[in-house]
Amino acid sequence: MGEELGKKIIMDYFLVRESITTPMNSRLDGFLPKIPLCAIITTKDDFSFLGIGISSVLQNSISGYMDFNGQRGIQALNAEIRHMQLPKPKGQSVHTLIIAKAVLATGCTAIHLAKKAMSEYMPRNIIIASIFYSQNALAELSYEIPNSDIIVVGEPDMLDDDGMLIPGIVMV
Template sequence: MPAFYAYASRDLRYTCPSKTGTTRTSSRTRWRRTPSRACGTSRPHRSPSARASSNWVASAATRSSTGRWRPSTSASTPLEETTGERVKGLDDVVIINVLRAATPFVEGLLKAFPRAKQGVISAGRDEEAGMDEDGEFPITVDYVKLPEISEDDTVIVADPMLATGSTMCAVLDHVLESAEESPTDLFVLSAVSAPDGLLRVGEEYPQADLLTVAIDDYLDDDGYIVPGLGDAGDRAFRTT
């Protein structure tokens, strides 16, 4: 299982009801806290602030999670020698935008990684077909345009809502199939996630680190996150 990073989560651990009625608990979960929920930014209540909030959340969460890219380095000030941190690998970052809801997310990511290569995948679940007995949706992928991905790259796949994990798994299939070699670092970034989706993506892609701003309570019978925040794309682009 990969590491789960939850920012501003209400609980230090989460449990996920299994299909047998028992409860599974993630035992390899690492948590970090930021004030995003307290500031009201991780769950925006009205547009157009939803777009701005998504932008800020992506930038803040990513900056908080990139410790592995910050080696210590010596620096000279007018007064003395000191030690600081230098962000490395900025030219080896690939950001995948899951259209359309992730567009504000990617805007925030580009503030943290302005020289990143970008790819887009238009993917969405078939709402008319509905969720099957395994909690999965059929996924339609309409468009894929990805840059070259090498072993040295850090790949960030951004989608603000991680519900059942069906869309994210389909996107990761395309990303990894197109890569010349599997990237050393693979991140899945979301704003709000359901335990079921985190567990599914983590089990199918153990090489990925999953970063989320909030883990909500559960999925309803239609596969929506509860309490959630509604359709992230509609909220960001004011189409409802």
């Protein structure tokens, strides 16, 4: 899943039209990826499949995670960060911050991730990427992180009274 999201991010944000001249003086026009330094930040649960998958496609990237001790939904919005791994960029500033969250039910966890990572990296661009989501989460993210771009896959899911996605996601 992470690799596919990474490919979509490259297609939507990092392709640049280039013209080259071959040694035989033929001109070729096309698109090449020009990927600036990206920081890909997830929760600890999403790191191994979503974060690593995106970073494997975005060659010029650093990746890290935050662990909110299992807190989700509204509790995650102000949850204490139990453990955090936010790598320092070496000699460059982060151009694009990518918050990768497999599930956006309420958006609260992604908001907490984004605000903390924004204060750490001060990026020019912010992308929030998800696979399973609700319209409520998109509205909250748009309100709380207004200058971000949101990339989602498929159709939105509904929420139950507890703020959980219907039909729901089981993490194995």
